[in-house]
Amino acid sequence: MRYLPILAIAPLGIAGQLHAEDTPGRFGHPNEKSLGIYIGSDLTEDGATYLGGFGHEPSSHWLEIVPSQEHPEGATMTVGVTEDARIPGELTEIPQVEETFKYITSNYSEFAGFPPPLTNGGLNEHGVAARDIWSPSRPELVEMSEEAAEDEPQTGPQYSDLARIAMERATSAREAVEIIGSLIDEHGFSTYGGNSHLFADENEGWVFINYAGAKGLWAAERLEADEVRVSYPGYINEFPASPDDDDDYMASDNLIDFAREQAWWDGNGDSLDLQEVYGQPFPAEDPGDFYPSFYTEGRNPPEREEELRDMAPIKLKDMLAYVRDPRWSTDFSGYGQVAQIRPDTHPELQTLWVAVTSAITTPFVPIPIGTEEVPPEFKQHRYMTKDADSHFLDPDYGPLEATRYATRTFKRLLYHTCENPQDFLQPVTGDIEAFEQNLLDSRARIEREALALFESDEGDEARRYLTDMTQRSLLDSLALGEDLVRNVERQTRDRYGIRMPEGEASKGDTTPATSQHMAREGWGAMIHCYQQSMDEYPREHGRYEEDRALRP
Structure with a gap:
């Protein structure tokens, strides 16, 4: 019996899929990317602040540990977008600071025509974490950016530039907001239609929205230790009409006046709802039929926040399982990250848990800031x-x-697993989360040994030790992935055979389907592992450990 691929199918075109020329936006897909989750320390079991999520980009992904660096006087950095961007721009130079900080990040090479490498944030040596998340501005603002670019290409840092700069320069979440807000004020912002950031440290979080419109509009709201915020997309609701009078808010000087000038806000009252004034409805409120229903319905920040509040006190492994949730962890999710920012912890032991590609079939591995490579x-x-x-x-x-490429291995595992998730998802998840549990069990010992070295003024030795342990864990995760993909592929061949593509050739074309364009549907088709009947989500980490693909 042959099984159809587990694809997100839209109701147009061949096999029910939506063709690129029928899709919204200049590049054939809506600006709906990425997930960010902030959990304040009062709501976590260990008293840590968590910042998790992933990015959505159709490209390669890889890990980088960027060291701290000193820069000569007069040094500059290149920012902005090129004429190939969705809204055309040009690259410019802005001043570089004398010293940039060490940080861990996931880099990638493609989104919206922006120049690579790109990043959505990570964790830096001062315990500041960042996530970058889509936040579509209202259509009139996007049109203003497009019209302005027709007269003069947009300039100024884009979302990745701002995320990278925050990692390189910020010593707190508040300072990250101050830094990127001042950069937009001075240099402008190169947009693809609206964007946002989440920043966090051990004490608090901040959500930052940079709106389209070519007007330098931005706003930021403080998130306290007893709050949950899910940016899916990024949003801010109630905002004071006089933000300068409240330390919990920041904004561009023109934010309030511009809303009144456009008659998007009537000026009555002490506050305005920025999501209503400057944003667009959440996807769940206006689902359309571009993406599958489960995926669009999941993009409802208030519902996700309520789910997470109900889970409190939240454990680290709860966050790993939540980022891995098949309602959003698909082929579109380029990687997975959970920053665990703990109080009273040696700075070089603050840790970013990273899945090098989509966490649905990739283990998270802890990378302490002290790790060097x-x-x-x-x-x-x-x-x-x-x-x-x-x-x-x-x-x-x-x-x-x-060398072998970890991203390729785990992508292979994703494609095999999601072809027949009813057979393979739970056993594969069982092995992955058993591996993660072993990492969790060994962390206290590893950190004790590293801390003893730091306290004995043997910092170099401590970093070598952390690097060695991290590299072992990453290579062990790759070995697990290789074992899993061999096993799942073998079982797939035995049960079903490897399904070959049908393709879509035009009349007179003799090109076999196996040699045709492999992404002909653009963003109109999605490989995923979600089946409503398989489980209820969110689920507990380790739930499938008794049903593993690799038997002991």
């Missing part, structure tokens, strides 16, 4: 990397490219 298998390779097909490989990259 990840294995080459987790760095940039040519697979799905922008422009990788345009030239032969530079000899400088030969040894790196010769």
